Amino acid sequence: MAERRKPLRAIEAPFAVLGPSGVAIRTRIKGLTPEDDEVLRRVGAHMGSLASKDLRRRCMDGLEHSTSTWAERKRALTGESSSRWAGSITKATHDQWALARRAQLAHIHSLEAGIRTIAHRLSLPAGEKGSKRAPGGYRTRQEWFQKTRRLHLLGDRLAAERADREAGRVHVVRGGKKPARNRHNLKAVQLTEAEWRQRWEASRWFLQADGESGKRFGNETVRVTPDGQVSIKLPAPLAHLANSNHGRYVLAGSVQFHHRGAEWADRAVLNRAVAYRINLDVTRGRWYLTASWTIPPVPTVPLAQARRGGLVGVDTNADHLAAWRLDGHGNPVGEPRRFAYDLSGTASHRDAQVRHALTQLLHWAQQHNLTIAIEDLDFSAEKTREKHGRRKRFRKLISGMPVAKLRARLVSMAAELGISIIAVDPAYTSMWGAQHWQKPLTSTTRKTTRHDAASIAIGRRALGHRIRRRTAPPPAHQSDGQRHRTTQAGHDARGREGTRPCIPGQRTRSDCAGCGAKAGDQCAQHRSGHATEHVQLMLSL
Known part of the structure; x- marks a missing residue:
């Protein structure tokens, strides 16, 4: 069963x-x-x-x-x-x-x-x-x-x-x-x-x-x-x-x-x-x-404005921050970044390590003028031995992660640089990120880790997109007759795949202006036997 x-x-x-x-x-x-x-x-x-x-x-x-x-x-x-x-x-x-x-x-x-x-x-x-x-x-x-x-x-x-x-x-x-x-x-x-x-x-x-x-x-x-x-x-x-x-x-x-x-x-x-x-x-x-x-409370940037132009998804781990830049449609851009820190030693050493990692992250986000998306983590209910039993190493691992202090320090440091912070629900980000993004982004020259994939999931959730890469094809057929198959962009976004609207002016990725009347008809090409040719032949008789 x-x-x-x-x-x-x-x-x-x-x-x-x-x-x-x-x-x-x-x-x-x-x-x-x-x-x-x-x-x-x-x-x-x-x-x-x-x-x-x-x-x-x-x-x-x-x-x-x-x-x-x-x-x-x-x-x-x-x-x-x-x-x-x-x-x-x-x-x-x-x-x-x-x-x-x-x-x-x-x-x-x-x-x-x-x-x-x-x-x-x-x-x-x-x-x-x-x-x-x-x-x-x-x-x-x-x-x-x-x-x-x-x-x-x-x-x-x-x-x-x-x-x-x-x-x-x-x-x-x-x-x-x-x-x-x-x-x-x-x-x-x-x-x-x-x-x-x-x-x-x-x-x-x-x-x-x-x-x-x-x-x-x-x-x-x-x-x-x-x-x-x-x-x-x-x-x-x-x-x-x-x-x-x-x-x-x-x-x-x-x-x-x-x-x-x-x-x-x-x-x-x-x-x-x-x-x-x-x-x-x-x-x-x-x-x-x-x-x-x-100090006067810093005005909160509207969520739509913070999402504009993409953001940086950050996954918090025990020894590093995994970050990946995403564009406005939720697609990963460039290579993943990792900002390591060492939480062993004295409290002052741990604090200095966290500050150094956050400084590198903030400078990278400021360089590209991007918002930072981070998980709204809270391990207060996850550290009991009743839940994890004999997994002492795992209990020690999550107990040593300074999630509350790291987030508070990140918010205060980001406010000085004018960088907005978006907090997202951490549910299933690691699991769904590895399921939908780890394998497609792994190549012979790049090994995508589970944490890198989780950073993409965090960023996509902050942008308001689903974590999965594509939805299933329409039930009737595999064309765009019912609706578009991807949920990454709206119907009027030029960066999406599929039909683009006819926009007057210079166009670098298509024909000149005014020539896109049949751009959506994939059959309207210079092929023999097209319906337009049949109409011309009947008129000539």
């Missing part, structure tokens, strides 16, 4: 990706004295303790949070710092609590997906093979028994998470859960207790202030002048450390922004809002300043 095929899921329409809404630049604070370092440490530790207390109160409020409780928390913080410091702390607390709620919901969805997968596999006999679309049963009775226990474990976790969500409880670790766990396994991370303590305390400090439009240089709490002088409004308990008027401490060090420095200076001179964050890199022993501000 033939296997019953699973129906294809609905494919979402492509859409133009919105541009970035903010800017952040970072630089080092140079020339700090030991006194400056001590003041920054004391202010960060004091404000960090207040932020921890405020986060605890916010978590205790849960779903009972209101504007009155917010105002009460802010008043309590103002006495130990200042009104602006209190506003920055409460805002950061709300953002952190909201992030924890989103992560909690994602965890619930992950648990639900794992339970569904285990329940399905437990319902099948042991040893039954699966298909491409559904997993089979477990291999042995022992594995089946272990999964029954795991099903109960996941069910208990899911019940606890649902209860926490209904009650508004979240679990947050200021400084990060991973550094907190490293305290119990210092040998694995190659740290001493003193080194771990320094990193842990630095990660819990709070030295950030929101910008205010109309205030001097855009920020009253952390003020940076256009010439790079940095000063901080000290909290009330540390006001005795001030070395300037109005309880401010002016650092001996200075900053200089090389990237977007002119844009930042313009905002500072015009007293437009700029938010600042100061943090310590314990490994290097350096202090850094991050400036950020919002």
Whole structure:
């Protein structure tokens, strides 16, 4: 009996990706004295303790949070710092609590997906093979028994998470859960207790202030002048450390922004809002300043305009970006391009590799004035061990692909160059691309990979075409009597195969103007026995 095929899921329409809404630049604070370092440490530790207390109160409020409780928390913080410091702390607390709620919901969805997968596999006999679309049963009775226990474990976790969500409880670790766990396994991370303590305390400090439009240089709490002088409004308990008027401490060090420095200076001179964050890199022993501000949303180019002239289809992989240029009809042009990157090593190395690959891709697209089409990938539900089982290498592969970070960086970098980004549904692009495009585009001099074919499928979907190369011939006959056989172009496109309309003027690929009246009649050539000749013979009789 033939296997019953699973129906294809609905494919979402492509859409133009919105541009970035903010800017952040970072630089080092140079020339700090030991006194400056001590003041920054004391202010960060004091404000960090207040932020921890405020986060605890916010978590205790849960779903009972209101504007009155917010105002009460802010008043309590103002006495130990200042009104602006209190506003920055409460805002950061709300953002952190909201992030924890989103992560909690994602965890619930992950648990639900794992339970569904285990329940399905437990319902099948042991040893039954699966298909491409559904997993089979477990291999042995022992594995089946272990999964029954795991099903109960996941069910208990899911019940606890649902209860926490209904009650508004979240679990947050200021400084990060991973550094907190490293305290119990210092040998694995190659740290001493003193080194771990320094990193842990630095990660819990709070030295950030929101910008205010109309205030001097855009920020009253952390003020940076256009010439790079940095000063901080000290909290009330540390006001005795001030070395300037109005309880401010002016650092001996200075900053200089090389990237977007002119844009930042313009905002500072015009007293437009700029938010600042100061943090310590314990490994290097350096202090850094991050400036950020919002920008007007970049106008989204209409989809029809973005498609005009073709685009570049990009397939995201674990070690490279596969790209192929397509014209307006969805036909591949030129040779495929691959932009490699290495995701091993430190986070800074991985980030640099991704930036370099994206820079090459964007410069290539800018050279031909083309839009970029990329998949709207999300592996949040694809990394569970319940779905992929023993395929640990594959799970590690998809877990290591920075799809969200890569897309966010691509959008921000493309906005600077004026390049539009189109996101498409990733469903079946690799499978259908290999089915319809890999073999026809493979020759003795070019080996087309599955990823290259997927980039064509992505580009064609972004253009609004079907992925397959041609439709089936008409059911009655194999001519153009009913409709054209290809779906790549409209009836009035000159680049399509078949009959072209009669266009006055110079024509390079056909007869002169006015001679195309019978261009569509393939029988109207100078052949003996043509119908036109028969008519002339009858008139001559």
